[in-house]
Amino acid sequence: MNDTGVRAREVDVAVVGAGQAGLSSAYHLRRSGYEPERDFVVLDHAPRPGGAWQFRWPSLTFGKVHGMHELPGMELTDADPDRPSAEVVGEYFDAYERAFDLRVRRPVDVTAVREGSDGRLLVETDDGTWSARALINATGTWDRPFWPRYPGQETFRGRQLHTAQYPGPEEFAGRHVVVVGGGASGTQHLMEIAAYAAATTWVTRRPPVFREGPFTEEFGRAAVALVDERVRQGLPPRSVVSVTGLPLNDAIRQGLADGVLDRRPMFDRITPDGVEWADGQRVEADVILWATGFRAAIDHLAPLRLREPGGGIRVEGTRVVADPRIHLVGYGPSASTIGANRAGRAAVRDIRRLTATSAATV
Template identity: 30%
Template sequence: MKKILDSIVIGGGQAGLAAGFHLRKNGLQFLILEANNQAIGSWPQYYDSLKLFSPSRFSSLPGMKFPGDSNHYPMRDEVILYLQDYTKHFQLPFMTNQQVVSIKKNGEEFTIHTLSGDTFQSSTIINATGSFHSPYKPEIKEQETFRGHVLHSSEYKNPERFMNQRIVVVGSGNSAVQIAIELAEVSTTTLAVRQNVQLIKQKFLGQDLHFWLKVTGLDTFPFWRFGKTIGTASAVIDLAQYKERIAEGRPNQQPMFTSFYKDGVIWPDGKKEPVDTVIFATGYRPSLAYLRDIGALDSERKPLQVAGVSTSVPGLYYVGLEGQRSFASATLRGVGSDARFVVRKLLPYLKT
């Protein structure tokens, strides 16, 4: 007979590791299931030049500081090494190549089935998968007629393959700006936006923006307690003279195009412009189909939850959802606080 664990954590990225830390701290029997071959989440799949918007001192998981200069802004590969070291340091129990495909609930117990054919049982589940594998691309008129290339920012790695092209990057958030700035060095690049990019200074009175967010409490302020829906901030932190580069037209901004045509895009004024590549930096959507059968999702396939606690399935919890409890919830600096909160909610449930 299979052992029934206290908890199964689905996802071995930053959210799953933070959950594992707090489960271990509370002496619970648990296992982290990771779909990939190592517990570092989706970081290896992000673009090569990705840089955190928060310095090292504000980018740590619980129990282990991010190494190096506390004022340094870590790059993607530094985060990967940190997550690898974190897993080894705390000896968190995890199994790789375990993609969850379905979950059943039998009374008070969950049964988790994975693509590899394995089955696991637990009293609770913490879903910590993120949404990188469910990129969102809006439907644009006549897109099927376009003969150029269309991709999502999740598929972008570096500017090498885009040299001397005409490129449109759709979006006005952090990833859109970082990618467009990089591409503008090697290609003619435009940001297609619904609203102009809103830039905020990286430092104020000599301190990083995240210092002020932390000391004022705004970064992790529990807006959910007041029935407020939290989204990601639309402003982009100006890491490297973004304001000056955009003002110089490297890249330029234009209102979102209204349609594709076979050779390019059609702008709101009706002008047709040939384009080689369109990159949608338009975010992600939750990909939680395996939770559907237990009634955990709403009609839009979003989790029914408040502050990471399922409102429809007792014993089900979340860490790493965008805006779950605060602006920082889906970030390295925010998942630790949310994981601690969720595990505290989980403990009384196990005793019932």
């Protein structure tokens, strides 16, 4: 029972999140003989299918998406590259949920996961409590945009927004926009906005690394291994793209040739009218767009005290070292569409062994 005396609904597995990682995990649960609602439940706080994709800006068409990998068991066919990715992926995820009868419950906000009785976990939500023998956490990062703090930030008279709030380039017409961040989102925003803005300034903490040549399987494995090593040490994960660099495609080459991707080092302070460097250089700006990434959305796991001194959760594969009942899918090395597919399968394989062992001891 929970604190209100209401009996928790019992399942073997609770899946939190219904993006790529959550749906992949649910698919593999179904393939392993688990029945939705009876043996497992999928809880998603988003208003509709699509995971974080449903919140992407309209100008991110499907043809501009890099590395979107299909969900297991169902191809994504005949997608119009000129349609917004939010629509294409949202419809695909919706069809996928229906095809495999995954019965995602939404919108449901998971507020906390706590230790329950008899070795079970209590998953507390705004729609009641579930008692589970294992948990697959697939909450991604979209709900935790990272905002760096700089002196004078609160004095800026213009507009500040994060990638998570990016509306598309049209709203910046005639304005001077400072784009902060050297990842894929930052460069995409910058090149779009440049066509509308009066001026753009690009700043990053580190010089961007542009990678030529194909993204080979061997290169990908090496990049994932670097991210995996961090989570094995209990450090906060870095994104895979942070260790692969930016692909030097035609759009990037054009941005470099046009001077749009003329990077400046990170400013030291923000003024009411713009940004300023330590040597006295200034840039006046109307907008600061923070394309500074996201952090793992795992605050609901705080009652379990899984974080290591380094600030992250130590994970081997997908399994949390401190609590083998919990698997993080879409975290660290599996934070990609293909990585989430593989991680979902691995998590379910481990959970089958766990639940079989615990059932045998009852």
